[in-house]
Amino acid sequence: MLSARRANLVAGLLILLGLAAPWIISAYELSLLARFLSLAILGMGIVLIWGEGGILSLGQGVFFGLGGYALALHLKLAGLAPGDLPDFMQWSGLTDLPIWWVPFKSSLFATLAVVLVPSVLAAGFSWLVFRNRVGGVYFALITQALALAFATLLISQQAYTGGFNGLTNFSTLYGFDLTSNATANGLYYVTLALVSATFFGLRWLLGSRFGVILRATRDGENRMRFLGYNPAPYKVVAFTIAAMLAGISGALFTLIAGVISPALVGVVPSIEMVIWVAVGGRGALWGAIAGTLLVNFAKDQISSAFPSLWSYALGALFILIVTFMPGGIAGLLPNMLNFPRKPKAASPIEMPDGIEAGSAE
Numbered sequence: 001m002l003s004a005r006r007a008n009l010v011a012g013l014l015i016l017l018g019l020a021a022p023w024i025i026s027a028y029e030l031s032l033l034a035r036f037l038s039l040a041i042l043g044m045g046i047v048l049i050w051g052e053g054g055i056l057s058l059g060q061g062v063f064f065g066l067g068g069y070a071l072a073l074h075l076k077l078a079g080l081a082p083g084d085l086p087d088f089m090q091w092s093g094l095t096d097l098p099i100w101w102v103p104f105k106s107s108l109f110a111t112l113a114v115v116l117v118p119s120v121l122a123a124g125f126s127w128l129v130f131r132n133r134v135g136g137v138y139f140a141l142i143t144q145a146l147a148l149a150f151a152t153l154l155i156s157q158q159a160y161t162g163g164f165n166g167l168t169n170f171s172t173l174y175g176f177d178l179t180s181n182a183t184a185n186g187l188y189y190v191t192l193a194l195v196s197a198t199f200f201g202l203r204w205l206l207g208s209r210f211g212v213i214l215r216a217t218r219d220g221e222n223r224m225r226f227l228g229y230n231p232a233p234y235k236v237v238a239f240t241i242a243a244m245l246a247g248i249s250g251a252l253f254t255l256i257a258g259v260i261s262p263a264l265v266g267v268v269p270s271i272e273m274v275i276w277v278a279v280g281g282r283g284a285l286w287g288a289i290a291g292t293l294l295v296n297f298a299k300d301q302i303s304s305a306f307p308s309l310w311s312y313a314l315g316a317l318f319i320l321i322v323t324f325m326p327g328g329i330a331g332l333l334p335n336m337l338n339f340p341r342k343p344k345a346a347s348p349i350e351m352p353d354g355i356e357a358g359s360a361e
Contacts, residue, residue, distance in 0.1 A: 011199065011286065018192045022185050031256065034188040036296040038252035041198050043277050043288035045242030045249075050274070051282035052206055053238045054218030055135070059143030060246050060273050062150045063118035065265030067247025068254040069154075069161070070117055073101060074110030075170035075178075075254075087169075092159035101160075107174055114251040115244055122243030123236060130232040130239075135221075144267055151266030166261025173255065184256075191252050198245060199285050205241075206285075214238055275318050281330025290329050 018037075022030055042064055049055040076086045085097060103109045125146075129139060154161045161167075176183045205211055217224050217231040224231050254260040263269070272295075280291020295314070303310045325332050 011196075015192070015196055019189075022188065027181060027184065030188055031184060032297070032300060033293075034184075034191050035253060035256045036293050037188075037191045037195050037289075038249050038256060039273075039276070039296060040195055040249075040289040040292040041252070042246045042249035042273060043280070043292040044198050044202055044285050045245035046273060046277045047282055047285050047288045048202060048206070048245075049238050049242045050277065051284075052211065052218065053214050053235060055235060055239060056137075056140045056274070057143045057239070057242070058140045058267070058270050058274065059145075059147040059150075060242070061147050061265040061267075061270035062143075063122060063243040063246035064250035064253075064269075064273075065150060065154070065260065065262075066118045066121065066250065067114045068250030068260035068264070069167065070104070070113035070247070071110055071251040072167040072170070072254050072260045073104035074107055075173060076167055077101070077105050078107070078173065079169070079171040086162075086167075088162045088165070089159060094159055098160055114247050118243040118247030118250075119240050123240045126236045126239040127232070130235045133232075144270065147265065147267045147270045151262040154262040154265070162261070164262060166259055166263070167254075168259040168261075170255075170258055178255065178258070187252075187256055191256070194248065194252065195289065199289070202285055210234065210237070272314070275314065277328075278318065279321050279328055281328030283327060284330035287328050287330030294329075 021033060025033065042060060046057070046060060049057060080086065085094060089097075104113070129142065134142070154166075155164050157163070170178055172178060176186070206214075213224070213229060213231075214234050217229075217234055221231050250260065250265075253264075276292040276295045277288050278291070279295055280289065281287030295317070299310055299314070302313055321328060
């Protein structure tokens, strides 16, 4: 891994480059960059649970979707005249706004829901699972089933969720016109700020005692129990934070892309999210950002030129990464640049023999 000083220097340079992006690239490319940066927030959450906690989740699309839909409900209502219903509700024969839509007329409620709904669901779900010591492939399959059930529910409830088409045609948020260039630039800077805050916030968290115990649990959960630690609360907290980040990511993506639909939250998107992190390197936060940007820009280019080729290209890329670069870009780059790889212990704690404490960067 990169040393802390080098990592901070690289991060600072990238932030400066990001600040200058609106003057360097076109409006379309800036929109793509903002969209993919919003996804990088979710990617860093996967590093927290998978790379640092050893928890492979194939259902992060659920929490991404919850955040996106929570904000989209408000966006649909904000663009309507008093008493009007969203278009898909009228087509489905509804005459009154469903009662659970009513609180989303408030922008404050919708903003809080973006953070709280994914977090509360993730906390309750993970507590039930981890307290019963379910993990590994069983946990991955459960989360995959959760993603399938969530996407199926959204599609089946056409009158309430927009069905397969999802929610789109947003016009305003907090009084800002979402179709203006000024708002687009503002959303980009908000996204860049949140990506930076997530990066440095997670670096601090993973360098704390919590991060040391989380990695120790990943490397030897039974040993941690023998030392008197209960791994479940640490895993629950990590999973909840990752879900919260996924919800924020989903809300930002919905604002920038102008749409949220079941096609973005099901099983396939959830697996793609893991591939982003695998390509960048699940052991490094900056690797998640790099992998997310690289894979999604490649998807945009390949899908535009050869629409049917992307799935094959993604599968081939994942096989190559797993076979020849298990550490992803983050694992390859230190070797190429001769950076030191041995991380420093973040905080003093009695660790079991054979378990090292490191930190993600």
